[in-house]
Amino acid sequence: MGHPIEAKILALSQRTGLDEVTLKLAICLFTSFPFNALLKRLPDHRVNLKCWYIISVAAFYLFGVLNIFTGFRTLFVSTMFTYVITRFYRSRFMPYVNFVGVMVHLAVNHLGAQFFGTADPSKVDITGAQMVLVMKLSSFAWSYHDGTNADHAHLTDHQKSRAISHHPSLLSFLAYAFFYPSLFTGPSFDFADFESWLNCEVFRDLPDARKPRRRWTTRDRNLRRQIPKCGGLVLWRIAQGIFWITLSSVLPNYISKEYMFTPEYANKSFFYKIHYLYILGFTFRLKYYAAWTMSEASCILCGLGYNGYDPKTKKIRWDRVRNIDIWKFETASNTHEGLEAWNMNTNKWLKYYVYLRVTKPGAKPGFRSTLFTFLTSAFWHGTRPGYYLSFATGALYQTCGKIYRRNLRPLFLAADGSALPTKIIYDVICFYLMKLAFGYLVQPFVILELPGSLACWRSVYFYIHLGIAATFFIFKGPFAKPVLKFIKSHHPAVVAEEKQKQQLEEAGPLGDIVKAKNLYEQEESSSNMHLGIPDADFDRFNLDEAKKEFKEFLESYEKWRSEKGLEIEEQNLQKAFENFKEEMGPGKTRRTSFSSYSPKPIQKKD
Numbered sequence: 243m244g245h246p247i248e249a250k251i252l253a254l255s256q257r258t259g260l261d262e263v264t265l266k267l268a269i270c271l272f273t274s275f276p277f278n279a280l281l282k283r284l285p286d287h288r289v290n291l292k293c294w295y296i297i298s299v300a301a302f303y304l305f306g307v308l309n310i311f312t313g314f315r316t317l318f319v320s321t322m323f324t325y326v327i328t329r330f331y332r333s334r335f336m337p338y339v340n341f342v343g344v345m346v347h348l349a350v351n352h353l354g355a356q357f358f359g360t361a362d363p364s365k366v367d368i369t370g371a372q373m374v375l376v377m378k379l380s381s382f383a384w385s386y387h388d389g390t391n392a393d394h395a396h397l398t399d400h401q402k403s404r405a406i407s408h409h410p411s412l413l414s415f416l417a418y419a420f421f422y423p424s425l426f427t428g429p430s431f432d433f434a435d436f437e438s439w440l441n442c443e444v445f446r447d448l449p450d451a452r453k454p455r456r457r458w459t460t461r462d463r464n465l466r467r468q469i470p471k472c473g474g475l476v477l478w479r480i481a482q483g484i485f486w487i488t489l490s491s492v493l494p495n496y497i498s499k500e501y502m503f504t505p506e507y508a509n510k511s512f513f514y515k516i517h518y519l520y521i522l523g524f525t526f527r528l529k530y531y532a533a534w535t536m537s538e539a540s541c542i543l544c545g546l547g548y549n550g551y552d553p554k555t556k557k558i559r560w561d562r563v564r565n566i567d568i569w570k571f572e573t574a575s576n577t578h579e580g581l582e583a584w585n586m587n588t589n590k591w592l593k594y595y596v597y598l599r600v601t602k603p604g605a606k607p608g609f610r611s612t613l614f615t616f617l618t619s620a621f622w623h624g625t626r627p628g629y630y631l632s633f634a635t636g637a638l639y640q641t642c643g644k645i646y647r648r649n650l651r652p653l654f655l656a657a658d659g660s661a662l663p664t665k666i667i668y669d670v671i672c673f674y675l676m677k678l679a680f681g682y683l684v685q686p687f688v689i690l691e692l693p694g695s696l697a698c699w700r701s702v703y704f705y706i707h708l709g710i711a712a713t714f715f716i717f718k719g720p721f722a723k724p725v726l727k728f729i730k731s732h733h734p735a736v737v738a739e740e741k742q743k744q745q746l747e748e749a750g751p752l753g754d755i756v757k758a759k760n761l762y763e764q765e766e767s768s769s770n771m772h773l774g775i776p777d778a779d780f781d782r783f784n785l786d787e788a789k790k791e792f793k794e795f796l797e798s799y800e801k802w803r804s805e806k807g808l809e810i811e812e813q814n815l816q817k818a819f820e821n822f823k824e825e826m827g828p829g830k831t832r833r834t835s836f837s838s839y840s841p842k843p844i845q846k847k848d
Contacts, residue, residue, distance in 0.1 A: 248309045260491070263366055267426060268487070270303050271536045274423045275480070278544040282469045286442045293417035293440070300420035313368035316351060317375055320344050321419040324379040328386050329409050337599070340383040344376045345621070352625045370426060373622060375419060377430035377591045382406070382418075384595050385433060400594060404434045414440065423540035427533040429565040429587040431546070439546045442468040448551045452558070469545035475560060479539030483532050490528035497525045499688050502698055515702050520681030526688045534565045563587065575672040577636075577643040580680060592619055628686030628695050635683055635707070642713045649717065649729050657738035682706045 251269070255262045277299050284292050304314045320343075327340050351369050381404075388397055389405035397405070410418070410433070418436045438444040445453070445468040452470050499522060501507050507515070541547045541563045549562035567583040574580035582589065597615040601607045620633040654665035682702065686695035699707070716725055730736050 274540040296417040300422040337383040374428045483536035486532035523681040523684040626690040627692035628690040631686040652733040657734045
């Protein structure tokens with residue numbers, strides 16, 4: 243007997259001309275809004291009922307609409323792995339083991355889809371949902387580790403705000419993992435945000451006047467719902483999503499990657515090709531704009547997007563789970579602005595749960611943190627060669643961007659930092675070059691395969707890579723010192739600084755104090771870290787520093803072995819198994835399913 247819902251979707255696909263996978267995902271996105279309208283009206287204190295509702299809708303999507311039983315198995319295996327290991331494995335290595343476990347599971351599916359999978363056009367590729375789940379599960383493990391660690395002194399303010407002191411019930415954890423508005427497309431969010439929303443604690447700063455009245459209640463007619471109204475904003479987001487969906491359906495009829503490999507394209511001019519790459523990249527981004535805008539609107543409708551109330555402006559912020567700033571990304575004039583506005587929750591995950599976690603507490607992130615973050619980001623996206631081509635080139639982009647920003651931008655700024663009238667020229671040129679550079683950069687993400695990616699870049703003579711090489715030769719080559727000296731001599735700020743130095747030298751001891759103050763302020767401002775993927779700062783790369791960090795890693799490993807670390811971890815695993823048997827014994831399954839668990843704090847060893 244065939245699947246009744248899938249048969250109707252197939253018939254609808256044939257009538258509308260939309261491919262089956264796109265239609266299925268669109269059904270999941272659009273039906274999430276009426277489902278959320280009911281979810282937000284469930285009693286605030288009925289937490290278990292909300293969880294059952296979330297899981298039921300997710301099951302309807304997975305089994306009813308998408309018909310992917312194997313996909314559910316994939317997500318369920320990773321979810322239960324994290325739930326079991328975080329609940330029973332009491333070790334400081336738990337977050338690392340969990341991270342490796344979920345990432346290896348994701349890698350197996352990436353490799354399977356690349357080398358062994360036979361693509362079914364009627365089935366959704368579950369690796370997209372698994373990528374979102376990996377961010378959730380790895381962040382949960384770290385948050386739970388922070389909350390159960392006896393030593394909180396080394397935690398940052400962000401880590402303290404995300405920390406979880408009790409292990410959630412299986413029911414609420416499954417609701418978190420299978421949260422249907424963001425199950426397939428994201429965005430990802432921390433368990434602390436989900437739990438705060440589930441218990442309605444996130445709305446505690448909202449005045450009662452902004453909370454809507456309940457229409458159906460017999461006990462108290464003045465009882466109000468906690469989730470504020472947001473219909474206008476949601477409708478505006480839906481309108482945007484429909485606009486991006488329409489463009490993503492129409493433009494591929496005129497702009498496609500297949501055209502790049504035709505004789506007609508080969509005969510086009512260089513000027514035409516470099517602009518075609520930008521338009522193709524924009525066309526490729528449209529599906530992300532559509533999916534992320536719609537999923538964000540769905541999260542806003544159910545209240546998860548709530549991010550605080552400003553009593554001064556009397557406005558509500560709804561950007562808690564915002565994943566992209568489309569306007570900022572499309573108008574970015576430098577690499578940093580572009581990356582910061584794209585896939586924002588992934589950037590946060592990489593920063594807070596990879597980049598800063600590899601760094602020793604109290605130390606500054608170095609080469610090891612940067613290397614692990616870039617490798618994680620590339621490996622998380624997949625195993626296709628195109629991802630690595632884009633990431634390697636993107637690292638060079640950031641370095642070149644900092645070189646130009648550090649040396650050329652000050653030419654268009656006054657000594658006090660204000661913009662000169664000529665800065666508009668700098669901004670326009672940067673904007674134009676950014677569009678061309680990103681159009682060139684993303685092509686391997688579109689093509690994925692190595693021969694096709696190189697052929698695409700070859701068709702425009704690798705002009706961006708040649709520009710990168712020229713940048714390094716000019717600013718890092720044998721003539722770098724005279725070039726930099728000449729450029730900096732024309733910086734208005736440098737000219738003013740030279741005059742100030744002369745005045746300070748004439749001022750005596752007082753001048754030394756002022757110079758020390760200025761040096762301290764410069765060091766403080768340079769220590770700030772940007773949000774998102776960390777820069778691959780080849781400009782400051784130090785081989786000795788990399789060797790030192792690798793040596794420290796080996797020394798810490800040898801110290802761990804000498805302190806019988808392996809034996810201790812074997813004991814921790816044995817205890818985990820014993821605790822698992824005890825809790826899952828007869829008559830105790832209800833505790834695992836419906837109750838949270840607060841363990842004894844882990845004592846940190848010196």
